[in-house]
Each structure stands twice: as C-alpha cells, then as structure tokens.
Amino acid sequence: MWRAMLTVSALELRTRLRDGTAIVIAVIVPVTLATLFGLALGGDDPPLRATVGFVDLDHGEFPASVRREVLASEELKGAVTLRDLPGEEQARRALDAGEIGSAIVFPAGFSQSVGAGRGGDVAVLTSPESPLAGVVAGAVVDRISAVVDARTLAVHAVLLAGVPGERVKELVERNGAAGPALTLAEDPLSGGKVDLSVYYGSGMAALFAFFVVGASFRGLLTERKLGTLDRIRAGPVAAWVPVAGKGVVGFGLGVVSVCVCWASSTLIFGTTWGDPVAVFAVLVAHVLAAAAITMLVASRVRTDAQADGVIMVVSFVAAFFGGSLVPLYDLPEPLRAVALLTPNGWTSTALTELAGAGAAGSVGAVAGPIGVLCAIALAAGGTAVAGFRKGLLL
Amino acid sequence: MTATLACEGLRKRYGDVTAVEDVGFSIAPGQAYGLLGPNGAGKTTTISMLVGLLRPDAGTVLVGGTDLAADPRRAKARIGYVPQEIALYPELTGRENLRFFGRLFGLARRGLAGRIEEVLDLIGLSDRADGRLDTYSGGMRRRINIGAALLHRPDVLILDEPTVGVDPQSRKAILDGLELLVGDGMSLLYTSHYMEEVERVCDRVAIIDHGRIIAEGTRRELIAMVGSADKIELVLDGDVEAAYAKLRTVEGVIEAARTGAESVRLIAEGGRYLLPALISAVEGSATVTATQVIEPDLEATFLHLTGTSLRD
Known part of the structure; x- marks a missing residue:
C-alpha cells in the first residue's frame, strides 16, 4: 500500500x-x-519605553539598593521609569489599567529577613502588553534572588561557625559576602527585544x-x-x-x-x-x-x-x-x-x-x-x- | 463454475428514495452482460456498489467468489472499472495516465512498460500515446479511459456508458476491442444508451427500471416476452388479389393485410425462414418483386416493459 x-x-x-x-x-x-x-x-519592538511599578513596603536596604541601581543603569536610562506605588493592590490596578508595564513588590520586613539569613520573597507583577517592562522587572528580581541566596548562605555559614547572632550581619558584610549591593546584568533589555x-x-x-x-x-x-x-x-x-x-x-x-x-x-x-x-x-x-x-x-x-x-x-x-x-x-x-x-x-x-x-x-x-x-x-x-x-x- | 461477478439482493436507499432494490444477476467467465435502463433507473448506483464505491444497504457482491465487502482489495483487483466520465488527468499524456494507474494498481515496474504498450495497441492509440490528454479527441479519451481499466488484467470489465459522445469511428474501434476482449475470455458488464451496442456486444441482458430488474435473459428470450412474430412486407407484380388470397393460407402466416395496390403485409412466425414458401405460394398469380422482414427487437421489448424509450 x-x-x-x-x-x-x-x-x-x-x-x-x-x-x-x-x-x-x-x-x-x-x-x-x-x-x-x-x-x-x-x-526593535515593542518601543523601548516601560514603566515599572515599585512597591516598597520594606523601607530597608534592599529596595533602596534596587532603586539606586535601576536609576544608575546606562542601558535603562530613558527607557525605564520607576513609579512608586503604595501597595500591591494599587500596583495590580495600575497594571490592569495599562499605567505600568510591570511591578516589583518588596514585602514588609524583607531586608531584615534576608539579613537574618531567612531569605525572602519579592513579588513581580507582569502584563503581556508590555513584555519589555516584564523583562526589566524579571532581570532585577533575578539579581535580587542571587544576592539573597548568597547572603542566606553566608549567614548560615557564620551561624554554623558559632558566631553570636547579633554579630552575624556585621561579620558577613565586613568579610565581603554579597551584601545588599545589587548589580544589574549588562543589558537587562536584551531578552525583551x-x-x-x-x-x-x-x-x-x-x-x-x-x-x-x-x-x-x-x-x-x-x-x-x-x-x-x-x-x-x-x-x-x-x-x-x-x-x-x-x-x-x-x-x-x-x-x-x-x-x-x-x-x-x-x-x-x-x-x-x-x-x-x-x-x-x-x-x-x-x-x-x-x-x-x-x-x-x-x-x-x-x-x-x-x-x-x-x-x-x-x-x-x-x-x-x-x-x-x-x-x-x-x-x-x-x-x-x-x-x-x-x-x-x-x-x-x-x-x-x-x-x-x-x-x-x-x-x-x-x-x-x-x-x-x-x-x-x-x-x-x-x-x-x-x-x-x-x-x-x- | 464460479461466476466472475455475481450480486444478490442489492439495495440502496437515500432517505425515503429507493435507488436500487433487490438487484441480482450473475456473469459467467467470458460472458458479456448488458444492463439496460432509462436514465435514473439505478444503473450507475448498481455499478457503484459492484465496484466498491458505494456500500449497499443490503445484498452481496462476489467477484470470482470473493466477497467484495469482506476482502475489497482482493475483489477489486479482479475488476476493471470504466467510469462514465473521462476519469483521467488532462495535463498528463496518455502513456503517463496509464503508467500512473498501472503503478497504483500494483503492476511491477519491470513489466509495466510492456503492458502499457499492449494496452495502447489494443485500443489503437500507440502512435498518440505521448500527446497530452487535453489534446485528444473525445473518442481517443474514451479509449484511454477503457485502457486504464485493462492494465491489471481484470477478470471482469465494468463499463458505464463507455461510448457517450464519441464519433462513429471511435465507437466502432471501442466495440471491436470489447468483442476481442470477450473473445479472449474476459467477462463484461456493459451499460449503454445505445440499444444496438448492447445487442451487438452482450450475450445476456437485464432490463432495470425504478431500481429493480424487471426482465433478464438472452436477447431472444427478452424479445419473446413481447411475442416472436415477424412483420413481412411484400411488393407483388401481377394478380395481387389472387396472390393475397394464397398468402393467407400459407402455414405460419398469422395475419395478412393489403397495404397498397401492389403491397401486402403479413404477420408470421419465423418470417425469414418462411420467405421461400411465400414466394412459391404466389407462383402463377404474381411475382414477388421486393421483400422486407422486420423482426421484433430489444428496443420494442424495452419499450413494452418500461413504457419509455431508452434515450428518454
């Protein structure tokens, strides 16, 4: 046949x-x-402009470091704008309304939790309408994750070595383990184009x-x-x-x-x-x-x-x-x-x-x-x- | 002896319309069988069921003893089907068309070229085989249409109106070819609008009307259904009245009538064989100067049974 x-x-x-x-x-x-x-x-598409919502409920060193890094980035200059929002709910509404393309939400106590070696969760809200903003937020959070992992590991190591809890943070930062300082990838937009x-x-x-x-x-x-x-x-x-x-x-x-x-x-x-x-x-x-x-x-x-x-x-x-x-x-x-x-x-x-x-x-x-x-x-x-x-x- | 093609109790309905009902017949090896019927009588539906294009609602089809429904590929390998339309590719040459169907029907590549030549020779198109089909005349296309069904050496050839729209020369070539095939032992199922073709080619004939076979037999058997008396027209020179009186008394003459001053019409059994006796009977009174014997034909039988002309 x-x-x-x-x-x-x-x-x-x-x-x-x-x-x-x-x-x-x-x-x-x-x-x-x-x-x-x-x-x-x-x-390149979509147009290289995006607004990323920024919800800082932590008010600690991590959100401050992220804000600093994003504003200092040459690649993001003129393309990405951070917009402060008071809470996650407001961020969702702004996202649904198309006012922002994505949002990063730092929960309260995030920096403290990471500093104590307990890690922490950062929420990222994205919209398919603005893939660029999603890529930027994703890149930022990827870097945060790496820093949090390093910090958590270092704290655990120091605690295991018998260092008293009140001295852990000072010891980790003094010895150069990745602190809250955060560096964005060379071109955070490369994935969004x-x-x-x-x-x-x-x-x-x-x-x-x-x-x-x-x-x-x-x-x-x-x-x-x-x-x-x-x-x-x-x-x-x-x-x-x-x-x-x-x-x-x-x-x-x-x-x-x-x-x-x-x-x-x-x-x-x-x-x-x-x-x-x-x-x-x-x-x-x-x-x-x-x-x-x-x-x-x-x-x-x-x-x-x-x-x-x-x-x-x-x-x-x-x-x-x-x-x-x-x-x-x-x-x-x-x-x-x-x-x-x-x-x-x-x-x-x-x-x-x-x-x-x-x-x-x-x-x-x-x-x-x-x-x-x-x-x-x-x-x-x-x-x-x-x-x-x-x-x-x- | 196993019939080459036999069907029994075939039925096909489309909703409330019965296209074919209880159709059955049998074709012996080397027999040419005609299927006659007016348009819409159920001929094409019957043929479609016989070649496996339509699944019957009831009934069986046996091809050389093989049940078509149970083993369709084996049964179909013994059938050569010539559809009513020119079912070929117009953009291909005649030879390419034959090669395609030969390969499709499983002929080995090695023997295919030789078989194509044989078929081309049989249908008389060897010299035009390499022309595109859309440059052929209607008759040539019809012949290739038949040739494509012969490639795989079927036991039975089923032809659905194979000479529609062809010139007399091509029709003669087609009928000559079919007679050759039957002479070589191939069975034939033939439908046509042309009564004379069926009378010439077929040994047995079934008349189908309104989806049912209403009569079946040899040509003579069918004609006998409407009476076997012949009509004899005589033209006389001499004492026509005396001759007329003598003719009425000849054994075999059923009826006689004067149709003119010098002409007489007789109705008689076996008219062709009665002529010498008729000529002898009028000797001394008149001389027979012209004769015409009109035998009853299939057309008359068809008209009698279906109440319609075949070409209606």
Missing part, C-alpha cells in the same frame, strides 16, 4: 511543481511579503502554511470532480491512500515553506528566531495543525471552489486573531483571548518566546504551545477523517 501512496504523492508533487503553485504559494509570496513587511516596519521582521516572517510562514497544505486537500475535491478519485477508490488500494498520498505532499511542502520563511528572515534581516531545534519543532507542529484544519475543511465542503473560499477565510481569520498579521500585543485584550483558539496564536506565542529568549530558549520552554498545536491537529484531523468516511472514502 505504501507504493500506491507514494505513487499518489509523486503525482501530486509533480502536479504542484509543474503548475507552479508549490513555488509561488510556498516560497515566493510568503518570503516577499515577509521581507516587505520587515523592511517597512522592522526594528523581538525584531518586527521576526514577527512578520513567522506570521507569513504561519499564514501561508494553511494555503500550502490546503492546496493538496483541495486537490482531493478536484479529483472527485474529475472522476479520478472514484477510479482510484475502485482500484485495489486502501481507502486512505489518496488522502494520505496528497496529505504527505501538502505537509512536506508546508514544512519547506515555513523553513524557507525562517531562513530568509534570518539571512535578510540578520535576526534570530531563537533556538533552532525549538523553532523547528514549533513550525512543524503548526504545519501539522494547519494540515488537519484544511483537511477538515475539505471533508466538509462539496467542491474545490468552496474549499478555496473556506480555506482562505479560515486562514486569514486565524492569522489575524493569532498574531500573524498584527503582533499579539497590539491586539485589545479580548482579541488576545481569541488568539488562543487559533493555532497561529500558539505558534506566535511560542516563536515570540523563543525569539525573546535568544540562545536560552529550548523545546521545553515551548512544550505547552507545541502540545496545544498537536492537540488541535488531533482534534481537527479526527473530525476530518470521520467526514471523509461519509464523502470521499466510503
């Missing part, structure tokens, strides 16, 4: 290459559009994946019209052969298409989409989901012309709400929730995360979105097979 499937695949591939649709839809149009968008709108060329490159890849794989499943309906599908089904071949034969080619061309978009974006704009293995995994999962959805469309419509129309509508709706045409953070809050109903939304979220994380990204970091994309593929594919059984298979 594999030979029969390969025969169908070979004809499908030959047809797609011969009529030019494979090259045009899979390569030329998405790469051209992504490049044009990248050239016109590319650059995602070039718009990456957004548009990945967006076009995600959008055109639907068209590329959809063309193969649409071909099933064309074959039904020609009568060749019935002729194949009347032959000694398994019922799944024509669907699988075409699907394999559509999926393969879809993967090639998204990879070409990725490569062209990287080469033309010199940007990175993040860890290559993780990016590839996300793209393959997206193509799988797109294949299943377009297969579902083909199983539910009657003609190839209907399939064209429905696939186009589905593709653009998923692309718009899923952040393939407009970055997710530019969408109003309700629409961002809708994004999670589309494969493009999960793909966009995963690729943004990987691009933002740079070399630190990994497959594990985007396992959630990949899992959701696979689940979408499974649900849509299963429903499609049931539909095919009623129309194209039996």
